[in-house]
Amino acid sequence: MVLKNCVEYAFGTDANIRVPAFLQKWELSDCSNDTARWYGLYKKCQQWQNEFLLWERRAYVVGIHGWNMELHVCELRLPEESADWTAYLYHMTALVIVRGLDADYRKQLADAGLKMENFLFALGRNYYVSSGYWELTREQWLDEIAGLLVKSKKRYDAWDKNNREYLAAVAKNYPILEYVLRYLAQNVGDCEIVRMNQHGGDETVWYFVKAKKRFYLMFLSDSL
Numbered sequence: 001m002v003l004k005n006c007v008e009y010a011f012g013t014d015a016n017i018r019v020p021a022f023l024q025k026w027e028l029s030d031c032s033n034d035t036a037r038w039y040g041l042y043k044k045c046q047q048w049q050n051e052f053l054l055w056e057r058r059a060y061v062v063g064i065h066g067w068n069m070e071l072h073v074c075e076l077r078l079p080e081e082s083a084d085w086t087a088y089l090y091h092m093t094a095l096v097i098v099r100g101l102d103a104d105y106r107k108q109l110a111d112a113g114l115k116m117e118n119f120l121f122a123l124g125r126n127y128y129v130s131s132g133y134w135e136l137t138r139e140q141w142l143d144e145i146a147g148l149l150v151k152s153k154k155r156y157d158a159w160d161k162n163n164r165e166y167l168a169a170v171a172k173n174y175p176i177l178e179y180v181l182r183y184l185a186q187n188v189g190d191c192e193i194v195r196m197n198q199h200g201g202d203e204t205v206w207y208f209v210k211a212k213k214r215f216y217l218m219f220l221s222d223s224l
Contacts, residue, residue, distance in 0.1 A: 001085065003192035003210045004135050010086040011196065016124035019090050024119065026087070034113030041123075042106060045098040048091050052076045054214070057180050058100060059173035061149070062156040065200055068170075069152055069222040071145075072100050073180055075187075076215045093206065096219050097126050126219075131198040141193045141207060142185055148199065148222075149177055188216065 012018065024037060027044055031037040055075040063069040074096055079088045098106070112118050136144070153174065159167060191211040197203045202223040209216035 003208060004133060004194045006085050007089065007194045007196065007208050008133050010089045011127065011129060013129050015127035015129050017120075019093070019127050020120045020123045022087075022090055023094060023123070027091075034117050034119040035110050036113075037119045038106070038110035038113050041094065041119075042098060042110075044091075045095045048095045049099070052079075052092065053095065053099075055183075056099065057176055057183075059176040059180075061152045061170050061173050061177060062159060063222050064148060064151045064155060066221075066223040069148065069220070070100075071177060071180070072096055072219040073184070074099070074217050076217065078210075078213065078215050089208070092215070092217055093127070093219075094123070096217050097123065100219065126204050128203040129196060130201055130203050132196075134195045134198075136193040136195055136207075138188060138191055138193065141195075141209070142181060144195075144199075145177075145218075145220075146181055148220075149174070149181070184216070188214075191216075 023041065023044075024031075028037045028040045031040045053074060053076060056073065058070070058072040060068045060070040074092075076092055079085070101109070109118065109122055156167070156170065156174075161167070188209060188211055191209050193210075194208045196206040196208070199205055199220075199222065205220040205222075207216070207218035207220070209218070
């Protein structure tokens with residue numbers, strides 16, 4: 001299996017439509033409305049978390065292109081050899097998205113489901129594909145993230161010092177992301193890496209990392 005082929009096949013150019021539609025049809029078919037679909041997805045994600053999630057970190061710092069740059073990374077168990085990789089990628093990316101929502105926002109999305117029919121759009125906005133897919137080496141991946149962190153710190157240093165509450169909040173998060181880089185450098189060996197989208201746009205950037213015994217997903221959002 002070549003990871004880039006697998007990722008491109010799964011997400012294509014319309015992942016914002018195909019992923020929520022797949023989940024609605026194959027995982028949430030017994031749900032009659034979007035409120036039920038949200039709560040059904042939360043339940044599914046809890047099951048996937050128990051089965052696959054090994055480690056995660058999430059933090060936001062000063063954005064480079066937008067207000068904040070949010071990074072969320074998960075270390076996951078690989079699926080069984082006979083598994084459907086398209087389904088696995090859909091499940092794991094949905095898990096990352098849902099894990100990134102706090103309890104109040106999860107409830108807000110679900111409560112709005114009956115009135116707004118928001119499931120397909122609200123979930124799909126994290127899957128827009130505008131600039132394609134790239135294969136990276138391990139070093140290129142880690143260097144990209146380290147470079148973004150350096151640029152973010154420069155913006156932090158230049159930020160309006162009167163906004164003390166915000167600066168204090170993000171200052172606590174830089175050590176978290178520095179730890180993430182050290183952890184990945186120490187624990188990710190030979191691997192295949194695919195990046196979906198380029199930095200600098202409005203779309204979420206995803207990194208898919210397949211190592212010998214683990215799978216890593218990184219979600220990075222940096223837009224207005």
